[in-house]
Amino acid sequence: MNSPAPHIQPGPTRPVIRQLDESAANRIAAGEVVERPASAVKELVENALDAGARRIEVTIARGGKGLIRVSDDGCGMAPDDLPLALARHATSKIDGSDLLNIRSFGFRGEALPSLGAVGRLTVTTRAEGEAGATITTEGGLTGPVRPAAANRGTVVDLRDLFFATPARLKFLRTDRAETQAIAEVIRRLAMSRPDIAITLQGDDGQMLFRADAEDLAARLSRVLGSDFIDSALPVEAERDGVALTGWAALPTYSRGAAVAQHLFVNGRPVRDKLLTGALRAGYWDVMSAGRHPAAALYLSCPPQMVDVNVHPAKTEVRFREPDAVRGLMVSTLRRMLGGTGQRRNSAPLAAATLAAFRPEPEMARAPLKATAPLAPGFAEAQARIEPQADAPLADQPLGAARAQLHGNWIIAQTAEGMVIVDQHAAHERLVYERLKAEAEGAAGVPRQGLLIPQIVELPTDSCAALLAEAESLAELGLVIEAFGQGAVAIREVPAAIPRLDGAALLRDLADDLTDGSGAARITARREAVLSSMACHGSVRAGRRLSGDEMNALLREMERTPRAGQCNHGRPTFVTLKLADIERLFGR
Incomplete structure (x- = not known):
């Protein structure tokens, strides 16, 4: 009797490799670059700073979900530059030959095309000696360049953020929470560039933040409060081409969470574990358990010593010599806390x-009672107990x-x-x-x-x-x-x-x-x-x-x-x- 032929399971279907269209690629990139409205504000304000702006105005509606408008008086763009500005990996900030010599906030060429892929983006600009022009892109579909009346600089309007990816909207928080996140981004960027005037205005006309060009101490006092400057000591040190400046608060001005720690590398706000660890180590034996130091510290070094191309959001960095950076920070803070300024x-x-x-209020309101005259000899007794030597x-x-x-x-x-x-x-x-x-x-x-x-x-x-x-x-x-x-x-x-x-x-x-x-x-x-x-x-x-x-x-x-x-x-x-x-x- 012949045995039945074994049943052969069909093999898995071979997947087909295909090239994603530009619109899909931009939406994927937007997921890394634009996590929430605050991320979009950060990218647009950084673009304005890279353009040499001296004044930046930010307007938002519905926590940035309805509108984000960033106006600047920077160098602007020529009409022929606008299509390239909305193309992926097109940038005027680097030529691609040396990714370790980055001296600008942006350099990846992803922000504008990513924002245009998930929202309705309009860019209106005029460069010195050029005609004004505007261009619009919605959900990744870009229209033609059109003439427009404009002052020198650039105005970027981003409306209906994530309308092209509605699932992302479900992960956003309330309008108030998103507005607070945007305000925090503005404050951090304002601390990084105190020489720039910057404002943040809500959709109801309320001025959420305003700062004119000023020195660092005045800017920190405006952003962090006058109590911070009154309770802080200046920091200044340099070693092997790495410089550390800023202000660090006395231990008595500690916080219950690490919310008052602001760190900058070559002017860029960062959240770096190496630097936050060094900050904690600097305060190690003068800080109560469960308390966190407050500081605004600025680290400057040659661009070749730090890699900022670690994450699309550009908030993480890697140092070529991390031990040297950490040692400078820890020793400087400990020396500062051990100096004469610690007496106050x-x-x-x-x-x-x-x-x-x-x-108590009750004591303050109580009527005064008549008092008996001083006992005889009181002055002589006081003189005896008052130390003179x-x-x-x-x-x-x-x-x-x-x-x-x-x-x-x-x-x-x-x-x-x-x-x-x-x-x-x-x-x-x-x-x-x-x-x-x-x-x-x-x-x-x-x-x-x-x-x-x-x-x-x-x-x-x-x-x-x-x-x-x-x-x-x-x-x-x-x-x-x-x-x-x-x-x-x-x-x-x-x-x-x-x-x-x-x-x-x-x-x-x-x-x-x-x-x-x-x-x-x-x-x-x-x-x-x-x-x-x-x-x-x-x-x-x-x-x-x-x-x-x-x-x-x-x-x-x-x-x-x-x-x-x-x-x-x-x-x-x-x-x-x-x-x-x-x-x-x-x-």
């Missing part, structure tokens, strides 16, 4: 302190200590007002900076032997983790050894902190070592270990200090880098001006 507090911190002093100290930045409240708050008098100091936080920073300096020296951290070793009982795994790092800890001034089962003995401590709370420190270090990060954590995070030592070895709250001790603490704060914040980023002191205090009392 941010304006919001002082304002919040003054607000806390304001009387330290009067010249009031001219120092942190003034002369006058009192200690609740065992932790030092009140100092300055020439312009008063200073309130958190003695524990301040001493913690002083000890930390001293330990860092000693650890970086050739001799290492000086150690002091304990007359009686301090025995700390810990879980077996914690003991093993600590003892595995005993050699690294000894280099930092902490000498430990095993002491039976489940215990560690502290034999020596850093000489700078003889009253070290060794038990609390070892428990913290043990938790750090057994959290899954491995034993290399001590070596890799030396400064974090030193910070923990300083925290557990500094003057505790509740300790009474003499007048000499308080003044010695103030003088050392004035000499110590980053003395305005403790190791955890909290402020160590606040300054109150005499005029502000007088206003509290209606004087």
